[in-house]
Amino acid sequence: MTAAPRPRPHRGTAALGALVVAGLCATLLATPSSAAEPGTFDAPRIHDIQGGTRISPYAGRQVTDVPGIVTGVRPYGSRGFWIQDPAADGSAATSEGIFVFTSSTPRVAVGDEVLVSGQVGEYYYGGQDVGGQSVTQISRPTVTVLSSGNELPAPVVLDADALPRRYAPEGDPADGGIEGRELRPDRYALDLYESLEGMNVEIDEAPVVGPSTQYYELWVTLDPRRNRTASGGTRYASYDAQNAGRLKIESLVPVAQQPFPVANVGDTLSGTTAGPLDYDEFGGYTLVARELGEVAPGGLEPEVTRAQRNDELAVATYNVENLHPGNAQAKFDRLAEAVVTNLASPDILALEEIQDNSGPTDDGTVAADETLRRFTDAIVAAGGPRYEWRGIDPQDGADGGQPGGNIRNVFLFNPERVSFNDRGAGDATTATEVAGERGGTHLTHSPGRIDPADAAWLDSRKPLVGEFTFRGETVFVVANHFTSKGGDQPLYGRYQPPVRSSEEQRVAQARAVNAFVRDLRDARADAQVVVLGDINDFEFSATTRALTARGALESAVNSLPRDERYTYVFQGNSQVLDQTLVSPGIRRYDYDIVHINAEFADQASDHDPQVLRFRP
Known part of the structure; x- marks a missing residue:
């Protein structure tokens, strides 16, 4: 077993289309002379090769006898080694180190003094279209070891x-x-x-x-x-x-x-x-x-939220990360324990990423009753209530996510505390509408979907809407899982500021949900609506602005201290991706992000759940 952090593509001159920036090679045709003075254009040092920008002035050029001390050897993945010139040029902009790609296990050791000849290139991990920066490297090398056991350049x-x-x-x-x-x-x-x-x-x-x-x-x-x-x-x-x-x-x-x-x-x-x-x-x-x-160790412990009071309705959301019957029972048990202990058995639980009964096997299955049975059984075994569920099976392959998995949003609810108002259950392609007015406001389909034919939901999960009754009051809940950030340019890439191409679809989805909430409020101004789930976007994003437009909703995350506003950790950034939003009809509420996964190496899911408590 090796320490390879991820499968890495081999980096070699066979893929010079990805290595060399167009237009540079035309000016770099001369063959270096072995008699040239070190540090000249024909006999460069490492800082000459690296240059003062991200692209080497030697890209596409053969170099000879580049001197350096080996500072690191990578025997896995993109095999090669790093060398550094101890004779720096005094410029803060030019690196004195470079990677030498060998493709096979390097035959040098840390501390070796070497001369390296080979071809200079710019390698883009994942290809240039990903938007990342390039790594300057020497490939197809010939290496001469002059001495060993040398002191490394000071870090x-x-x-x-x-x-x-x-x-x-x-x-x-x-x-x-x-x-x-x-x-x-x-x-x-x-x-x-x-x-x-x-x-x-x-x-x-x-x-x-x-x-x-x-x-x-x-x-x-x-x-x-x-x-x-x-x-x-x-x-x-x-x-x-x-x-x-x-x-x-x-x-x-x-x-x-x-x-x-x-x-x-x-x-x-x-x-x-x-x-x-x-x-x-x-x-x-x-x-x-x-x-x-x-x-x-810093002593981090999973959080436990308080239990709801008798007159409080607790509505929670949890992305359970591609849950399906093929998962080990331990995953079901850990998720169930979190529902019972960490979330204090909420009255309504909106789940994201429930997969069908065959999981990622792409066999046309769309039903998820076996997935939900195992999960609700595990909750009972953990000491929780016997939850019932409501959901709508998607069309096969139409809702994105892991191929074959047919992920969808699902409601669990505790029938001892809350009632689900079943009204002509919708299907994958039928939209639910708002009917009635004032005290008689209701949905045409419960459970139902928000405008599933809208292009905003192409290859994405459709919001699931449910009508619930708690202590005689009607509460509408909308479970969401907006389209992912796949395809966005990275924060650390070569395009600044990075383009967030996926945002356009999420904004369109947010507008559709916002319009539905406004329909509910037009029918009943004090309608109590909870919109929650994996929004896949930040509390400061255009997506959130579209969800809250015209005062239809407010994001509950803003009720928390700033240093507690995160549900997900990505590349060292603690950030909000999951949100709970409420209509003005819910005047007072208590909101909690329950940090049990995202900050931990041992995770049951990669998302932290949230819970909202209020008195309808």
Whole structure:
């Protein structure tokens, strides 16, 4: 078993279409002379190859006898090694380190003094279309080892003092790209990291802000005071709060030789962690540790919300991450325990990512009764109520998610506390409508779907609407799972600011839900409506503005202290993706995000659930 953080594509000159930036090769035709003076254009040092922008002036060119000291060896994934020139040029913008791609297990060791000849290229993890930055590398190398056991170049210490306040330069007005911009490492964090690409760097006593994953990686921050959460994470608070201190950590040591540490948010990667600074598509700049510190526990514990009072209705939502009968019973049991203990057995529970009875097997199955039976049985076994459920089976393959899984939203409810008003159950293609007025306002279909034929819901989950009665009062609940952020450009990419292409569909979905809520309020001004679920967007986003437009709804997350506003942790950013919104008819409420998953290495789901309590 190796420590490969993820399957990585091989990086070689066979894919020069992805390696070389168009237009550069035409000016780089000369063959270097072995008699040339080191440090000249024909005999470059590493800083000459790296240059003062993100693209090497030597891209596509053969170089000979580039000197350096080996600072790290990667025997897995994209196999190769890093070298660094101890004779720096004095420019903060030009890196003294570079990756040498060997494709097979390297035959060098850390501390070797080497001369490397090969072809310079720019490699884009995942291809250029992903929007990430490139890594300058030498491929198809010929390596000469001059000596061994040499002292390594002193590492650059990364900490809050070294970190610029600004995250990235503005992209070129023509295309939004920053590749041609001269690096300003004293002004922009992304420029600082790029100026250190391939170099030996060090961090000390770094707070963990993203838990360790199955891919043997975790995230730390160099700036723990910026946007700090209550648990010690880093909150993504706006599109201008990218949190430049986030840095991914991997290990160069195979797991069979040294297990990767298990870490939660709030822990500390103590001692010294040092190694070359790399970049990949799964998190951007990465310290690949030749020397890895130890995890000091921070004492994070799963939260438990309070139980609802007799006259309070508790409405919760939970993304259960592709739940299906093929999952181990342990997953059902853990999710059930969370419902009973951590969520205090809410009266209504909106679930996202319930899969059909055959799970990801693409066999035409759409029913999910077996999935729900196992889950509700597990809740009873955990000491909870015997929940009933309501849902609508989707058309096969029409709602997105994991292929074959047919994920959908489902309501669970405790019949001892709340009644479900069944009104001509809708189907996958029939829209529910608002009927009646004032005290007689009701749905034409309950459960029903909001305008499933609208293009906004193409290849996406359709909202599920239910009409409930609690202590004689009608409450309308809308369960949502908006389209994902797939296809958006990364925060750390070469386009700045990044384009959020997926947002357009979510905004259209939000407008459809907003219009439905306004229909309910037009029929009954004091209608009590709860809209909740995995919105897949932030509380400050255009999606949320569309949901709350014209005063139809307000997001309950704004009732929490800022340092508690997060339901998901992505690449070290604690952020809101799941939301609960309420209509003005719900005047007072108590809202809680129950942090039990997102900050933990051991997760039952990757989302934290939420619960809303109010008196109808």
